Amino acid sequence: MPKPKRRNPVVPVPKAAVRQSENSRTHTKNSSRIARQDHVRNAASSRNGGDRGKRPREGNDADSKHTDIKRRKLHANSSSRRWLDASDRACKQWPPLSVVHKQAAFAVQRLLEADSSRKHGASLKSLTLAPHIEAKKATFAVTCQVLKLPGMATRARSSGNPHPSPKFTQILEHLDEQAELTASEPKLGKYVAMVLSYELLRGQGLQRKGPAERAVLAAEPKLRAAMDTLLLEAGVKTLDELLAKRHRGLKSGCHARGGGGGGGGGGGGLAPEVPHPRWVRVNLLKANLDDVIRQLDEHLQSTKKTKPHQEENKRQQQTEKRKQQKKDAAMQQQEQQPQVVLDALLPDLLALPPGTDLHDHPLVTRGSVVLQSKASCMPARALNPEPGWTVVDCCAAPGNKTTHLAAILGNKGRVLAFDKDPKRLARLRSNAALTGASCIEARLADFLSVDPTAPEFREVRGVLLDPSCSGSGTIFTRMDHLLPSHRHRGAAAATTGATDTTEAAAAAHAPSTFPASAPTSTATKGKKKKKDEADNVVQQQQQQQREQGLDVSSEGPGLAQLLPQVHERDPVEAGRVAQLARFQAAALSHALRFPSLERLVYSTCSVHVEENEAVVAGVLQEAAEAGLELADPFPSWHRRGLPLFPGAEKLIRTDAYQDGTDGFFIALFRRRQPDVSMQEKPM
């Protein structure tokens, strides 16, 4: 594969930073020094002071009718309308409430309900940062805080809940119970009670505004008494101590899992210690690197200067002071570091300090820059289509990789983009228009029903298959790790991704105070069915591999050892993954049928072995028959596929804990090169 040309950034990048980037720890380590300002902290800190002026403290329903109407007019697209309708229906049951609290309560409700039913719906970010949300930062921060803070399982267990959730919501629910808040004010509802109690006990405090706030304020003595009992039982003086205790417990689990060298992480109960950088892809169809770097650098300088001073909450004054000192030190170091760093692996990718908010920046709104993670930029670069090629993107929407392919082609060639979801395809079309990717032809179709041998596909040289997957590698970007079930799912991901099964198992068990919840009796039947389904798929995959002569257990831990552990952890998740794996295997096998294929990339944002190595192993024979073999798209990249079969060392993995980007998996198939030594030599 030809090496992409590397451009020099206009900002000085110290050699050390580049070297680190090559190791792909760059941005993790570097950014830890540069600016510790992830989204959550950014939002939370601005809530504690800087953003206070902007945050709509008032805005009870009656006051904000006109804004509501304006909001509807402004965002009249169908998904926004659906969201608003659902939100309005939920909110009508609640007493009048400030906009931020109402939106946060709705987001918490949606996330917790979806999580407990294991439906994978809207993410925390989409529920709180979508265009129609008012006071986005405040809504995001309150929602995060309500979900985020770990709770106390011992208390939850003693309250009779057999499956304690290790999240702050558990504490809030417990306090509500003890203070008989929603019991005496049923109209309040548990999610509004959670949000307002959080605000009263840990947030900005409450003002005596409407009936909801008044009800929670009236219950304040009881809430505080319940909180004191909780702390007493835990043997700590403050909630911060309690949280720190819990935090340490979780961390040890994460570290144990993180030790597995070759596996893709992504599980565990906490986000990576060092937040991921803000990755941006420069759209070379519309902009050049130097201009973008200069503009982003100016943007960072100006936001640094105007960053408002933090106002301190009385009760958190001491902690905040210490944090501020650390922040100042980090800022000082930051002054000496470049703010915009050119990635050493991908020539059109830049790393900015974590939490850099560019959503409204003209470079983004005009399509010169795409907010896309490093891992998500790797598949198109791995395929590296050549100008003039016809390329198929099998499951393309919303089109981040499709538009990247178009940019690599420089619009010289064709990208046929299939997706079966009309709404998502509409987003792809608008993304293509925004980014100037005129060589994309978007087609609404089920990829499996497309005939690769049809004459119109005779010229297809490259195929990108990035099918629907469990998304287990993107939990931190989606912020799913804040949800109660996550530890459970994370444990499964950890088990499948880590090469050291003992460590992974230890991680899955740790900390022992928060055991993974067992299936409830009512759900047992459905879960058993899913588990059986998952077992079947595993057996089929193993059989298929045996038939192909792949001794999957002779090297590394082997599928046989890894897969059953996933099922033990979470049968529902295992069933879902098994179903996805079946589709992925069928789609990959289908994609291999394009007759003139030169290169094919299969990628997922999953850390599960069944969706990754197992899918690839299942088509090796077929690929060989089509004249294709596995190839290494990034020889300098350090993290490889699990060593389950010969050639797996050519597979690429990224680890959400250690690589500063989402957990991803990439396999490149390439047409076998003719063996020159076997060819007849000219006389």
Ligand SMILES: C[S@@+](CC[C@H](N)C(=O)[O-])C[C@H]1O[C@@H](n2cnc3c(N)ncnc32)[C@H](O)[C@@H]1O
């Ligand atoms: C992981 S997303 C693709 C993300 C995309 N590659 C990007 O970077 O923006 C998977 C997509 O596959 C689509 N999909 C799922 N099954 C499909 C099928 N049978 N045929 C076509 N598209 C499908 C989904 O609608 C979804 O948009």
